[in-house]
Structure formats: structure tokens, C-alpha cells
Amino acid sequence: MHHTFLVVSDIHYRLDNVEKLKKWLIQKDRLKDINSIIISGDFVNADYITPLTTEKDKKEFRELLSVFEKFGKPLYYVPGNHDPDTTFLPSSSSDEEKKDEILNSINFHQKVIQISSGLSIVGFGGSTDAVWKNQPETVVWPAFPQNTESLLTEKLPILLDQIKEDDIILITHVGPSKVGTTDVDIFPSKEPSTAIEAGSPILRKILESRTSTPENQLNYNIAINIHGHSHYPFGLSHIGQTMVINPGPFCDGRFAILTLSQLDKEILLQRDKERMNYYKNSNKSNFWVMEGLEFFFV
Structure with missing residues (x-):
């Protein structure tokens, strides 16, 4: 069993890039391979x-959802710090959400959705404070919503425990x-340092505490964490068993295509030697694993 995702983040209302992306997928004959879109x-x-969400923001947000709807694929998204409040x-209390549902797009912020047999997606939007690495008390980019870090602490474990x-x-x-997909260190030799720590410490702690080890097997497996927010350091990293993916900013034309396969435990024991002890000691009979990850620039 396979599932292929088109992964996009940080569009920042670049409608022209959305049109380029659709043409690219058609020309490369890749649109037919996509099962779902993740934003x-x-x-x-x-x-x-400020924060001050304007009617213009809401209109542009709905417009982008409408354009992605024309891809003809299920769309799942979480809001970012630059999206309408x-x-x-x-x-149940948001008119914007009702309009989104008509467009066959699902905002799954603080929700769990089983997307395929044995595979669930969990969503959590918003950003936390980004700070200077050498001055962690100084905020470069403020969190939005301001209580995102406390919400992650309170709400995310509850969501994960539902699975x-x-x-x-x-x-x-x-x-x-x-991790390499969040830290912004454009000029590493510059003094004083301009490196920015843009990731969430709470999210890291949660991933650290919920990754299986040969000695401590969990019934579920956070196979992948997909995020955006940090424009410069796109790519692939990991925390324990969890692969961390940043597709890059789509406002610059960057996106990714991710393919997962559900494989039998015995096959993985033969193929994936680095994780053999993890699979061997698990009670699970099969796992969703990353079969392919491609980064593109449209």
C-alpha cells in the first residue's frame, strides 16, 4: 500500500507559483500520483x-484554497502565524471553516484524521518565539498565537494519545x-552571530519522549513531522525514529513530494539494517515508512 503527498508550506499568497506548480505536475505526469495535499x-x-486580520487576508486565504481545490485532490492544512486568526x-464557530469545508479542504489544527489504514495525520498550527542563538532571551519573531508553546504542552500529547x-x-x-530544518544560520562565520533558533523546544521534547527505542517500544510511531515556518533551512532531519521534513518556502517556488509505503515487518527486518532492533522488538506487524522524498523548485 502506498500514499503520496504533495507537501507545500509558506505560500504567502504567491498565486502565480500555485499555477506554475499545477502546470509542472501535469507536464511531468506527476499529478496522477498524488493522493493528498498537505499544507x-x-x-x-x-x-x-498587531494582530489584525483583515477582510483582505480572509479573501486571499479563501482564494488560495479555491485554487488548490482545482488540483482535484484532498487537501489537509494547518494555519501558520501569517494566516487569519x-x-x-x-x-463549529468559524465561518471561514464552513467555507473551507465546501472547498473539500480540511483544517485539521488540533485534530486527528485517519488518512489510510494504519496511518493517521495529526495537525497543530501556529508558531513559537524565534530567538537569537547567542541571545536566547531576545525574541526575533514573536509567537502567534502567543500561547502556542503552552498549547503544544497541553493539547498535543492528548491528540497523540488518541492514536x-x-x-x-x-x-x-x-x-x-x-534540528537542521528549523535553525537559521545563513552566515555561520559572521561575528556577532546572526543565527536564529526558530524551532519549538516543547515540540522537540514531545518528539524526544515519544520516539520508540529497542528497550521502550510504543504502540504508535510518529514516523514523520512535516513543518514549515523556517524559510531558509529546508530539507530533511530527524529526532530519533521521527524524520523531520521542511519542504521549503513555496513563495520561492519550493515544494516536496513524499511517498510512504506500508511494509511488512519481516521485509523491513531484511531491508532496513539500521533500524533492525527497533522493528524486531516491536509488537506491530507492519509499518508505514518513507519510500521516497523529492524536493523541487518550480
């Missing part, structure tokens, strides 16, 4: 400092701290 936030450029509200045996793809806007 990890920052559709538009709402002012999160209404996208963080429960769907009993499925493998998990965790989609967040901000990534975990101290």
Missing part, C-alpha cells in the same frame, strides 16, 4: 504582530528546535 501554514501575509478557531496503533504523520507550522 503546513502561511497561506497569506496577515499581520501577526479565524483559522485557529473550532470549525492507539497507527503510524503518525505530525503536521505542524513551526518545527522542533535544534
Whole structure:
């Protein structure tokens, strides 16, 4: 069994790039391979400092969802710090959400969705404070919502605990701290340092505590954490068993295609020698694993 995701983040209302992407997928004959679209936030450029969501922000947000709807694929997204504040509200109390549902797009911020047999996605939007690495007390980019870190502490473990045996793809806007896909260090030799720690310490702690080890096997497996927010350091990293993916900023034309396969435990024991002890000691009979990850620049 396979599932292929088109992974996009940080669009910042670049409608022209969305049109280029659709043409690229058709020309390369890749659109037919896509099962779902994942967007990890920052559709538009709402002012999160004020914060003041305008009607223009809401209109542009709905416009982008409508354009992605024309791809003809199920769309799952979480809001970023530059998205309308209404996208963080429960769907029952948000007119924006009702409009989104008509477009066959699902905001799964603080929700769990089983997307395939044995595979669930968990969503959590928003950003945490980004700080200077050599001055961690100084905030460079403020969190939005301001209580995102405390919400992660309180809410994310509850969401994860709802999943009993499925493998998990965790989609967040901000990534975990101290990994290569969140730290912004453009000029490493510059003094004084301009490096920015843009990831969430709480998210990292949660991933650290919930990764299986040969001695401590968990029934579920957070196979992948997909995030955005940090524009410069796109790519692939990991925390324990969890692979961490940042597709890069789509406002610059970057995106990724991720393919997962559900493989039998016995096959993995023969093929994946580095994780042999993890599979061998697990009670699970099969696992969703990353078969392919491609980064593109449209």
C-alpha cells in the first residue's frame, strides 16, 4: 500500500507559483500520483504582530484554497502565524471553516484524521518565539498565537494519545528546535552571530519522549513531522525514529513530494539494517515508512 503527498508550506499568497506548480505536475505526469495535499501554514501575509486580520487576508486565504481545490485532490492544512486568526478557531464557530469545508479542504489544527489504514495525520498550527542563538532571551519573531508553546504542552500529547496503533504523520507550522530544518544560520562565520533558533523546544521534547527505542517500544510511531515556518533551512532531519521534513518556502517556488509505503515487518527486518532492533522488538506487524522524498523548485 502506498500514499503520496504533495507537501507545500509558506505560500504567502504567491498565486502565480500555485499555477506554475499545477502546470509542472501535469507536464511531468506527476499529478496522477498524488493522493493528498498537505499544507503546513502561511497561506497569506496577515499581520501577526498587531494582530489584525483583515477582510483582505480572509479573501486571499479563501482564494488560495479555491485554487488548490482545482488540483482535484484532498487537501489537509494547518494555519501558520501569517494566516487569519479565524483559522485557529473550532470549525463549529468559524465561518471561514464552513467555507473551507465546501472547498473539500480540511483544517485539521488540533485534530486527528485517519488518512489510510494504519496511518493517521495529526495537525497543530501556529508558531513559537524565534530567538537569537547567542541571545536566547531576545525574541526575533514573536509567537502567534502567543500561547502556542503552552498549547503544544497541553493539547498535543492528548491528540497523540488518541492514536492507539497507527503510524503518525505530525503536521505542524513551526518545527522542533535544534534540528537542521528549523535553525537559521545563513552566515555561520559572521561575528556577532546572526543565527536564529526558530524551532519549538516543547515540540522537540514531545518528539524526544515519544520516539520508540529497542528497550521502550510504543504502540504508535510518529514516523514523520512535516513543518514549515523556517524559510531558509529546508530539507530533511530527524529526532530519533521521527524524520523531520521542511519542504521549503513555496513563495520561492519550493515544494516536496513524499511517498510512504506500508511494509511488512519481516521485509523491513531484511531491508532496513539500521533500524533492525527497533522493528524486531516491536509488537506491530507492519509499518508505514518513507519510500521516497523529492524536493523541487518550480
